[in-house]
Amino acid sequence: MVQHVKLARERRRRKSRIKAVIFFFGLLCIITGGILTLKNTAENESLATVDPSIENQYQALTLTEKNNDPNSHLDATSYDDELLPEDDEVDQVDLSDKLPEEAQSIIDELLDAIGQAKRITDQFSYTVVRGDKLSDVLEMSGLEDETSKKLIASYPELKNLKAGQQFYWILNNENELEYLNWLVSEKEERIYELNDTGKFARQILEKKSIWQRDVLKGKIEGSLYTSLRNLGLNNRQINQLSTALQWQVNVARLSKGDNFAVLVTREYLDNKLTGQGNVDAIHIMTGGKSYYAIQADNGRYYNRQGETIGKGFARIPLQRQARISSPFNPSRRHPVTGRVRPHKGVDFAVPVGTPVILPADGIIEKVAYQAGGAGRYIVVRHSREYQTIYMHLSKSLVKAGQSVKRGERIALTGNTGISTGAHLHYEFHINGRAVNPMTVKLPGTNSGMADKERKNFLVKAKSAERLLKF
Numbered sequence: 001m002v003q004h005v006k007l008a009r010e011r012r013r014r015k016s017r018i019k020a021v022i023f024f025f026g027l028l029c030i031i032t033g034g035i036l037t038l039k040n041t042a043e044n045e046s047l048a049t050v051d052p053s054i055e056n057q058y059q060a061l062t063l064t065e066k067n068n069d070p071n072s073h074l075d076a077t078s079y080d081d082e083l084l085p086e087d088d089e090v091d092q093v094d095l096s097d098k099l100p101e102e103a104q105s106i107i108d109e110l111l112d113a114i115g116q117a118k119r120i121t122d123q124f125s126y127t128v129v130r131g132d133k134l135s136d137v138l139e140m141s142g143l144e145d146e147t148s149k150k151l152i153a154s155y156p157e158l159k160n161l162k163a164g165q166q167f168y169w170i171l172n173n174e175n176e177l178e179y180l181n182w183l184v185s186e187k188e189e190r191i192y193e194l195n196d197t198g199k200f201a202r203q204i205l206e207k208k209s210i211w212q213r214d215v216l217k218g219k220i221e222g223s224l225y226t227s228l229r230n231l232g233l234n235n236r237q238i239n240q241l242s243t244a245l246q247w248q249v250n251v252a253r254l255s256k257g258d259n260f261a262v263l264v265t266r267e268y269l270d271n272k273l274t275g276q277g278n279v280d281a282i283h284i285m286t287g288g289k290s291y292y293a294i295q296a297d298n299g300r301y302y303n304r305q306g307e308t309i310g311k312g313f314a315r316i317p318l319q320r321q322a323r324i325s326s327p328f329n330p331s332r333r334h335p336v337t338g339r340v341r342p343h344k345g346v347d348f349a350v351p352v353g354t355p356v357i358l359p360a361d362g363i364i365e366k367v368a369y370q371a372g373g374a375g376r377y378i379v380v381r382h383s384r385e386y387q388t389i390y391m392h393l394s395k396s397l398v399k400a401g402q403s404v405k406r407g408e409r410i411a412l413t414g415n416t417g418i419s420t421g422a423h424l425h426y427e428f429h430i431n432g433r434a435v436n437p438m439t440v441k442l443p444g445t446n447s448g449m450a451d452k453e454r455k456n457f458l459v460k461a462k463s464a465e466r467l468l469k470f
């Protein structure tokens with residue numbers, strides 16, 4: 001922003017410089033002219049002394065001039081004589097008249113230059129703070145409200161100032177606003193200049209930025225977060241990528257030295273990053289395996305196959321796949337009683353203390369303990385239709401009513417209630433009815449990518465893959 005003020009000043013200074021150059025050139029011409037004139041007179045004088053006839057004429061003229069007294073007015077010859085001295089006088093007047101004229105123009109020019117110098121002392125700059133109006137800005141230089149009213153009447157955009165914008169302006173000799181530079185943004189400035197008709201003319205200067213695709217490569221140092229941060233990615237972009245990768249790879253467990261490559265489209269202004277940009281794709285290689293998150297035209301990230309990884313439901317509420325010790329089975333019979341005891345969920349064999357990861361955004365509906373059955377359990381509502389239930393937990397990390405995002409830890413698994421070993425019992429309900437969590441068509445899984453969109457994505461994914469090779 002400060003740079004803009006500098007630019008505006010420079011532009012202004014350049015204009016003054018051009019004026020100064022023209023002025024000095026003019027001055028030079030006048031001086032040269034003056035010297036030549038003086039030289040001519042000098043030459044004439046020397047000629048007069050050298051040529052006796054001219055000298056005589058001159059003497060004759062002086063003589064007739066002497067005759068030109070009020071008493072000789074009636075003399076007929078004095079009429080001609082009168083004319084001659086008069087002519088002589090005119091010649092002299094001509095000469096003396098020329099000099100003041102030139103002197104006058106020099107004085108004018110000098111006044112102009114002084115005015116120009118004064119103008120430099122009449123320049124102001126100001127950075128808008130919240131709530132400022134144009135009149136508040138111009139008041140800094142003692143300008144009345146009339147000026148801002150006049151400007152706004154012609155250019156209503158000046159009604160809406162934003163904090164951080166800068167103004168640079170100049171007053172003329174009459175203390176009127178002559179030049180106003182408004183730095184609307186890094187990319188745009190508007191100039192209002194008082195013209196001869198007393199109106200303000202506007203000029204809009206726009207800087208064109210360039211969007212460029214860059215591949216940024218690195219190795220994990222510390223966390224993925226700090227590594228991406230070091231490459232210049234912002235928090236929002238890092239979060240997007242982490243979320244996108246979370247379901248494929250344990251982001252927290254990436255180790256030092258793991259390779260990653262990011263495809264970004266970034267905006268440059270004057271060869272400098274503006275901070276605007278988009279992450280198109282990321283490739284992470286850990287444990288000899290490649291993981292991708294690639295953005296589709298809809299803005300969401302998918303894996304290479306176009307499967308959703310950033311939205312909707314994760315298949316399992318765990319960080320990694322786990323062995324299923326007991327599948328979903330609505331007609332399961334109890335091994336001892338032989339009665340039908342439907343298994344309304346799926347059991348994952350996981351050690352006590354394994355984090356339970358919420359598979360989709362939701363609100364904790366219930367956190368409870370049931371000694372004769374589910375043990376410590378949590379019910380989560382994801383929308384009007386969906387609920388998920390987690391049983392036999394050792395510890396809940398959330399409270400009822402809490403709103404939780406997909407990917408957050410809500411509990412640690414355990415072996416509470418009626419349970420024959422450490423495991424997580426996971427249920428998926430649609431409109432209150434338990435369905436098989438492992439086969440249910442998960443909401444948002446294909447994220448509404450139509451066939452054509454999906455085809456486009458696969459082409460994009462191939463290209464991203466090529467660019468992000470290690």
Ligand SMILES: [Zn+2]
Nearest residue numbers: 345346347425
């Ligand atoms: Zn179970």
